[in-house]
Amino acid sequence: MVLVHEIGHFLTARWFGVKIEEFGIGLPPRIMTLFKGKETLYSLNLLPIGGFVRLYGEELVDGLKAKKRAFVFKPWWVKVIVLLAGVTANFLLAGFLFGVYYFFEGISVPSDTSVTITYVMPGSAADKAGLQEKDKIELIYGDDEQVVIPKTPDDVIKFVSSRPAQKVHFKVRRVFGYNKSEVKDVVVIPVDRDGKGRIGVMVSPLEVKFYPWYKQVPLGVWYGFKDSVSWFVMIGESLGGLVKTVFREFKVPEGVTGPVGIYQVTSQIAGTGVMNLIRFVGVLSVNLAVINLLPLPALDGGRVVFVVLNGLIPSDRVKRIEYWVHLVGMAMLILLMILITFNDVLRLRK
DSSP states (O other): OHHHHHHHHHHHHHHTTOOEEEEEEEEEEEEEEEEEOSSOEEEEEEEEEEEEEEETTSSOOTTOSOGGGOGGGSOHHHHHHHHHHHHHHHHHHHHHHHHHHHHHHOEEEEOSSOEEEEEEOTTSHHHHHTOOTTOEEEEEEETTOOEEOOSSHHHHHHHHHTOTTSOEEEEEEEEEETTEEEEEEEEEOOEEETTEEEOOEEEESEEEEOOOHHHHHHHHHHHHHHHHHHHHHHHHHHHHHHHHHHHHHOSOOTTOOOHHHHHHHHHHHHTTOHHHHHHHHHHHHHHHHHHHHSSOTTSHHHHHHHHHHHHHSOOHHHHHHHHHHHHHHHHHHHHHHHHHHHHHHHHHHO
8 A cells, every 4th residue: 555655656756757766665764775777766664654755856955956857846736746646546546446345245235125134243143054244135934934025124133033042044145246146045043132032143224236247347436436435534534533632642542553453453354355355455545545634744735735835935944844844743653653553562462
């Protein structure tokens, strides 16, 4: 994701004729030079928590010879495009990954005539009996021969709840692709909890649909980008609370994680299947885009703020202030990352 982000900056800078001095994976100090291009150094750096594209004339303006190649002398709109290209690349990556997920896993659409299992609790009665996520429940019946064709989740809940420790027969349709499905008859014995039957599933008035590939591809992309926008808004809202907690109480809120925690969660999700991993990486890519849009020093959003400020108050003094603000901001971001990583390690030891 970091690589895609930096490639976004790299390609747009090249497009507008900005000289690129270094393309770095990871943050300094430098471990090694991967190779040296005609004018760009490609490096591998020690801290695996980011990357960077160092542009000619990005920081100080003293002694610049090739002014046409310098970032600082480009029009304001070119600077904004280059600075936001990384965020855009991450957003496009997320949309693509979500699109891949929907292409292979099907698209969930509302239905007034069917009920679909959206979650099966591991080790539950439903799990042991063989019910699976995305199974479409076509009918349910018991040993008393009462038959229900469920149209809402309540139809399933009421039927199962009224039959604790009794056999409940599920006729489900398992969809594999366009015009590819099979019908399964699954017998589940609900667990008796306080006189009510429970089988350990979540059901939804949605159904998973597949279309011919020429429809599935654009629909997958469309739903993928809708997901990207939804995650973008949700993550943006949650970050406000995170920033307040960190800087007011100097502690990491519950649920916030850094590289160590992300590695742990990613490993767990990878164990559930490739498609789930693809979707999760899409969420992380949106997360990276949102964070970089924040108007904070050293982040893309903070740099855009200074581009606007330089446009309103063009002076070398503002440019020098920008240099020091971003330098201090980067130090603060690294300290924040260290704090979050330390919290991740403590969580793992519990």
